[in-house]
Amino acid sequence: MSDLAPLLTEPHLLLAVDGVTVDFDGFKALNGFSLTIDRGSLRVVIGPNGAGKSTLCDTIIGRVRATDGRVVFKGEDITQLPEFEIVRRGICRKFQTPGVLPSLSVLDNLLIAAQKDRRWWRSFGVAEAVEEREKVDEILETIGLADRSHILAGELAHGEKQWLEIGMVVATDADLLLLDEPTAGMGPAETSRTADLIRGLQGRHAVLVIDHDMSFIEQLNGRVTVMHMGQFLKEGSVAEIRKDPEVAAVYLGRAAE
Incomplete structure (x- = not known):
């Protein structure tokens, strides 16, 4: 396990993945992987299929248990x-x-996500707190769905459902948002709008984006971490990652010039 102890008391540090290994019956989906994320920052994690990106998210959120680290x-x-x-x-x-509730309106999906009091009776017939409604109205503007707030979520277009779910994640007031391929199934215009949305979340939240679309990643303009075979490969700006010959060989699929 790497020694990140000197960093753990730094006020700017939000998350540290410290030498994590995830072993599935001899297959190491993560192999001594380390990563740090500062408060309010934007981080993009890329890598070929099977690199361990989703396992990383699963481990951070507790769905998968680390065998070491x-x-x-x-x-x-x-x-x-x-x-x-x-x-x-x-x-x-x-x-x-997208994991929206299709039989509820856009507004109701966000109100449920925004509830601080999650006792079961809180969701039945009790007027939502004023502060929660104000927050939801602001999020509706942010995700561009203010004029569709009373539409059933199941009637939204695919890209709109993605934006609604991003809004639901934001509504929880979480300090760290994990977004797994938020532009999956989107066209170029929707992808560009999603990049604008995610960039606007920085500062209020730290955001970890898992993706493989280099055009989208360039628009995000965040710091990029490259994974390969469950391990840390490289980290840097998009420009640095694009011109790195080792990244080109294992991920971008072209020879270095």
């Missing part, structure tokens, strides 16, 4: 915590396939 969030070791406890501490994940 640790995940530290806000200075606390969360490696062995159940997923619901990790979510309570301020990490929320959006999956590749």
Whole structure:
């Protein structure tokens, strides 16, 4: 395990994945992988299929258990915590396939996500708190769905469903947002709009984006971490990653000039 101890007390540090290995019956989906994310920052993780990107998200959120190493969030070791406890501490994940509630309106999807009091009776007939409604109205503007707030979520176009789910993740007020391929199935115009949306989240939230679309990644203009075979390969700006010959060989699929 790498030694990130000197960093863990730094006020700017939000998340540290410290030498994490995930072993599935001899197959190491993650192999001594390390990553740090600062508060309010934007990080993009790329890599070929099978590189371990989704396993990384699963491990951070507690769906998969590390067999070695640790995940530290806000200075606390969360490696062995159940997923619901990790979510309570301020990490929320959006999956590749939209997980909206199709029979509820756009507004109701966001109001449910924004509820701070999640006791079961809170969701039935009790007026939402004023502050939650104000927050939801702001999010509707941010995701561009203010004029469609009373449409059933199931009637939205695919890209709109992706934006709604990003809005639902934002509504939780999580400090760290995990976005797994947020532009999957989108055209160029929707992809560009999604990049604008995600860039606008920086500062209020730290955002970890998993993706493979280099055009989208360039528009995000965040720091890029490259994974290969469950390991850390390279890290840098988009320009640095694009011209790196090792990255080109294992990920971008072209020879270095």
